[in-house]
Each structure stands twice: as C-alpha cells, then as structure tokens.
Amino acid sequence: MGSITLDHVNKAFGDVQVIPDISLDIKDGEFVVFVGPSGCGKSTLLRLIAGLEDTTGGTIKLDGADMTNAPPAKRGLAMVFQSYALYPHMSVRDNIAFPLKMANTPKDVIAQKVDYAARTLNLNDYLDRRPRALSGGQRQRVAIGRAIVREPKAFLFDEPLSNLDAALRVNMRLEITELHQQLKTTMIYVTHDQVEAMTMADRIVVLNAGKVEQFGTPLELYRKPANRFVAGFIGSPKMNFIDGQDAARYDAHSIGVRPEHFQLSRESGTFTGKVAVAEQLGADTFLHVNVERLGLITVRTGGDETFENGETVHLTPDPQRIYRFSADGTALSHGQA
Amino acid sequence: MATRQTRALARTMMAPAVVLLLLWMIVPLGMTIYFSFQNYNLLNPAMQSFAGWFNYEFFVTDPAFVQSMVNTLLLVGGVLAITVIGGTLIALLLDQPMFGQGIVRILVISPFFVMPPVAALIWKNMLMHPGYGIFAHIARFFGISPIDWFAQVPLFAVILIVAWQWLPFATLILLTAMQSLSEEQLEASEMDGANAFNRFFYIILPHLARAITVVVLIQTIFLLAIFAEILVTTNGGPGYNSTNLTFLVYRTALLNYDIGGGSAGGVIAVILANIVAIFLMRAVGKNLDT
Ligand SMILES: Nc1ncnc2c1ncn2[C@@H]1O[C@H](COP(=O)(O)OP(=O)(O)OP(=O)(O)O)[C@@H](O)[C@H]1O
Ligand SMILES: [Mg+2]
Numbered sequence: 140m141g142s143i144t145l146d147h148v149n150k151a152f153g154d155v156q157v158i159p160d161i162s163l164d165i166k167d168g169e170f171v172v173f174v175g176p177s178g179c180g181k182s183t184l185l186r187l188i189a190g191l192e193d194t195t196g197g198t199i200k201l202d203g204a205d206m207t208n209a210p211p212a213k214r215g216l217a218m219v220f221q222s223y224a225l226y227p228h229m230s231v232r233d234n235i236a237f238p239l240k241m242a243n244t245p246k247d248v249i250a251q252k253v254d255y256a257a258r259t260l261n262l263n264d265y266l267d268r269r270p271r272a273l274s275g276g277q278r279q280r281v282a283i284g285r286a287i288v289r290e291p292k293a294f295l296f297d298e299p300l301s302n303l304d305a306a307l308r309v310n311m312r313l314e315i316t317e318l319h320q321q322l323k324t325t326m327i328y329v330t331h332d333q334v335e336a337m338t339m340a341d342r343i344v345v346l347n348a349g350k351v352e353q354f355g356t357p358l359e360l361y362r363k364p365a366n367r368f369v370a371g372f373i374g375s376p377k378m379n380f381i382d383g384q385d386a387a388r389y390d391a392h393s394i395g396v397r398p399e400h401f402q403l404s405r406e407s408g409t410f411t412g413k414v415a416v417a418e419q420l421g422a423d424t425f426l427h428v429n430v431e432r433l434g435l436i437t438v439r440t441g442g443d444e445t446f447e448n449g450e451t452v453h454l455t456p457d458p459q460r461i462y463r464f465s466a467d468g469t470a471l472s473h474g475q476a
Numbered sequence: 477m478a479t480r481q482t483r484a485l486a487r488t489m490m491a492p493a494v495v496l497l498l499l500w501m502i503v504p505l506g507m508t509i510y511f512s513f514q515n516y517n518l519l520n521p522a523m524q525s526f527a528g529w530f531n532y533e534f535f536v537t538d539p540a541f542v543q544s545m546v547n548t549l550l551l552v553g554g555v556l557a558i559t560v561i562g563g564t565l566i567a568l569l570l571d572q573p574m575f576g577q578g579i580v581r582i583l584v585i586s587p588f589f590v591m592p593p594v595a596a597l598i599w600k601n602m603l604m605h606p607g608y609g610i611f612a613h614i615a616r617f618f619g620i621s622p623i624d625w626f627a628q629v630p631l632f633a634v635i636l637i638v639a640w641q642w643l644p645f646a647t648l649i650l651l652t653a654m655q656s657l658s659e660e661q662l663e664a665s666e667m668d669g670a671n672a673f674n675r676f677f678y679i680i681l682p683h684l685a686r687a688i689t690v691v692v693l694i695q696t697i698f699l700l701a702i703f704a705e706i707l708v709t710t711n712g713g714p715g716y717n718s719t720n721l722t723f724l725v726y727r728t729a730l731l732n733y734d735i736g737g738g739s740a741g742g743v744i745a746v747i748l749a750n751i752v753a754i755f756l757m758r759a760v761g762k763n764l765d766t
Contacts, residue, residue, distance in 0.1 A: 189667060191663050191666070191667070210666075211663075211666045211667045212666060212667070212668075212669040212670070212671070216667065217667065217668075218663075218664065218667045220660045220663070220664060222658070222660055224658065224660035224661050224663065224664035225661075225664075226661060226664075226665070226678070226679060226682075227683075228682040228683070228685075229682075237665070237668050237670075237678070238668035238669055241665075241668055241669040241670045241671075241674055242669055285664075285668070289668070289669075
C-alpha cells in the first residue's frame, strides 16, 4: 500500500514562499511524475514528502495516516538522489544492505534480499566493488537497489537520470518503468525533462513556481492543457503561440498550435512565410518558418520532403487542434475554433 | 605529472629544495651521532676522547630510561586519545548551526595560539595550583580536599595541559573534514532508517578516517618532543614520574653537562620516533591511500 495525500501543503524558506499551497492525491501503485522548469519547487515538494524538510503548513498523509511531522525513517519511503548519495566507504553489497542492517534484519534475510536486488538490477558482478569503481549507470542501479530492498511504501526519485548520457538515460528510463510494472509500488519521479515525464508517467503533475498547473495523464496534458503554461511545457518541439489580431480571429487572447498540427503546403494556406532553418532528423523535419507578424513558427513534417532555406511555404493550422487561451493564460474551450 | 618530460622537469625543480632539506637534517644528525661516540663533558671539555658504545650503555642503563620511555608513550597516547575523541565531539557540536558560530569557533581555536610555556604556566598557577587554583576552589566547594596535581598525578597533569593545547588543532581538521561530507549522504542514511548514533558510526566516522589519520600522524611527531610544558610545571618530577625521553636528554646533556650521553639519548630518541612512525604508518597509513 502506498497512497500519498497532500492537503494544502505549503513551504517557505524564511520569507520566501517556495510552495504556496498544494493539494494532491496520489493513488497506491501509481507512477506520478513531477515536472516543471528549474527552481519551481519539485525537489522541495519531494523532500517534504520524504520528511527531509519540515512543512510550514498543511498535512501529508501516507496510507491515510498523518505523517506530517514523522521523521523520514518512520515514513517507510525510499529515495533515490540525483547524485546517488552512495556510501563511498562501503562495498556495493553493504550499500544495498545498509537499510536492512539499520532495521536489524537477520543476516540470512539480508543476504537473500541483496541477492535478489542484485539480480533484478544486473549488479551481481559488482557486489564487492566500491561505488567509486562503478560507472554512472551502475551507481544509479546501486542507488535503486538500496531503495528496493526495503520494500518501501513508495519510491521517490529526484532527477535520477540527469547525470547520465542520452543513450543510457533511455535505457534506465525503460528499466525504471519495468521495475514499476514488476513491483507495482507507488513511485514519484521528479524531472525537468518532459519526454521522461510523458513516457514514464501514469499521471503527471506540472509545477510552476510552486503551484500545480495541472495534474493528469500524459495524453490529457497533451490534448487538453489547462493553460498556456502546460500547453507550452508539454510537447516537443514546443507549441507555437500566436497573439494579437490573428488570435482575435479565433475569439481568443492568444492561440496555440503544435508544430505537428500545421498543414504545410507550397501553394496556399492561412499563413505565409519563408523557411529560416530546416532541421532534418531523418524521420521528421522541423521547419522554422519566418512568418510575417508572427515571427518564427515551428512546423513538423515528414522526413521525406526536403525544403530549401528561404523557400516560401504556406501553413494552415488544423482547426480541430487550435488551443485558445484567455488573457490570463487559462484555456478556453478545447479544440474547436 | 603524466609524461616523462614533466616528471624530469619536476625532479630538476625539486632538487635544490630536497638537497637543502637533506643538509638541514644530515648535519645536525651527523654531529649528534659523532658526539654520541665521544667522551665529552662540558665540565671538562679538554678531556674529549672516543667512547665507543659507553654513552649508549650509560644512557640505557640509567634507571630513568625505561620510565621515560614509558612516560613518552603514555604522554603521546593519552594526548592523542583525548584530542581525537574530544576533537571529534567538539567538531560535531561546532558543525551544528548555532548562534554566534564564528565567535565560538575562534574561541575554540584560540588555545592553539598560546605558546606552550605560557599555557603550562596558566594551568600550573591559575587552574591546578593546590592552594589558589580554580580546581582547588571547586574541590573545596564540594568539600573534597584539593588534588596537588603536579605532585600526585604529574604525568596526567602534563597530559591534560598538552591535550588542551592540541585539541583545537584536532578539532579544526576534523571540523573541515566533517563539513566536506555531502549532505545528501546523511539524508540518504536518514531515509534508510539510521538514527543519529548509526549515522555517526556508519557515515560520519568512516568519512573522518583520513582526517583522523592526519591528526594522529602530525600530532605524534610533535608530541614525541614535548618539553616546555614539563620544564615549567613538574621539571620532570617528582622523581622521574613525568620525565619523557626529550626531558631525559635535556637532563643528561644540559644539567649534567654530559654532551656525549645527551647525544646518545638523542640518537635513541630519533630511533624511537622512527619506530613509532613505522608502526603508525602500518596501522593507520592505509587510510591515506587512494
Ligand atoms: N534551503 C533553502 N533555502 C532557501 N531557498 C531554497 C532552499 N532550497 C530551495 N530553495 C529555493 O526554492 C526554490 C525551489 O527549489 P527546488 O530545489 O525545489 O527546485 P527544483 O524544482 O528542484 O529545481 P531543479 O529542477 O533545478 O532541481 C528555488 O527557488 C530555490 O532557490
Ligand atoms: Mg531539484
């Protein structure tokens, strides 16, 4: 069991209100990702849940029990840190066994659990090494191993993959997702990488300046962003925003169109512009089109067609997929023009 | 120094310093060894002659010799124990955020700036004096008869004084080491269910191992040669109860004007220091590797 409930949690460091007021309901077994720009309070929120920071107000419940003032050890959560925080003077085996040892687990049970964790995470060959003698990915796995042996109520990950190179990141992403499917334990995962968020999460919490902008499944966030911030944050490349008279035509303060929702034509369309840069990725081509009045608009198109720099193209937004926003950024009725 | 060229360059650049240091060490050592084989007494300087091993025999068979060896080791060991344990505890305290941290740290470090004879005199007259010392006042306040520190427990009194002087050094080094421990490691161990006690023994102490080694090695070098504190407090007495090897050499050479005997004692002290050093490097030096 591992449901986590935040009720009007707030946190201030001195005078600085980092988290004004957050209420969240995370269900047992869910994989929830906190995503948001740097400095928005993701780590702080995670540390509040872990008990490494005290709340300024509000309550935190685990499985319905009030844990707001419980010390970290009493909460039964495991955390994987960005810097792994392995114990450098202990072997990998001792690192993984440490939480069990602290819980006075019998030696044979420890050996058995460490062995199981090592097998799950492919660490068998490294058990007697020190963390210093491991690669980044291996260290990451040890940190995860140390978390899983405790069989915690929930796992907390703070940007665990940000120190790894791109290929390894994709690998570890899959491994963590698999681990979640295998263990079915609640996981909270902090990242500022929206691709990680989209691919791993059951539900995503989009944070901005300590506020929850939206809490929903990846596709909900993609299809029905609650506001301009979420619309701009989820999706890659970023959504194009159009203000002023062109937006007024759609009865909105501003409108947003994702790069993949433009019809591209060489003959005619709603907007006309010149190709400034064409980024060819093979499968896709991202065109940055300089449209008069609107500036640079990003368009995604198939990789087969080629475009010259400076070539004139015409863009037509898919009318079903124009997002309209009011002056304060909240989304007006979705989809329709 | 990765390449052969940089290594050669480094050697050339270091050579003058190494040669200078070598001369600096070799000349006094050579002269001491030379005098240790001479009959040379300042009361009768004209009678200088070759003595063979006589000076060594004389020094080693001195009834005070064994006692001064034991005293030397007790002094070094006692001070090391107090400073390392005390230094770790004080460093733990100083590492906590508190009001007036800067002032407190300076206060803790200040004994290190007091020169040894002055410190010893302060302890002798202000604190440990059986008549008007503060300890005596406290003892009388509780109705206990005051201890005459330098008569009853002379070596322990000297150990206390020297430990007081070296505590700041140990504290300072251990505090710096403690501050270099990553916060996340402590937090991780906290999440792993380690209480304060376990955090200290499993995380903080192993992290301090290297710093403790440095403290032990450096202090040992200085503690083997403690002299001023003994001179101004007990003068090595009563009897030979607080005489260490250095003080015995001083007695022989300068109080008895026996340069030959003193030199032999000096050579023995050097040998003892080296034995202790080898022993220490074996015991704790591995902490310095990697
Ligand atoms: N101990 C502290 N004292 C004062 N301010 C703090 C403290 N810790 C964090 N903050 C502030 O709180 C805000 C949120 O920090 P937090 O570490 O949660 O950001 P984050 O979302 O994790 O960012 P990143 O993606 O860069 O890790 C930041 O503006 C930071 O400056
Ligand atoms: Mg962070």
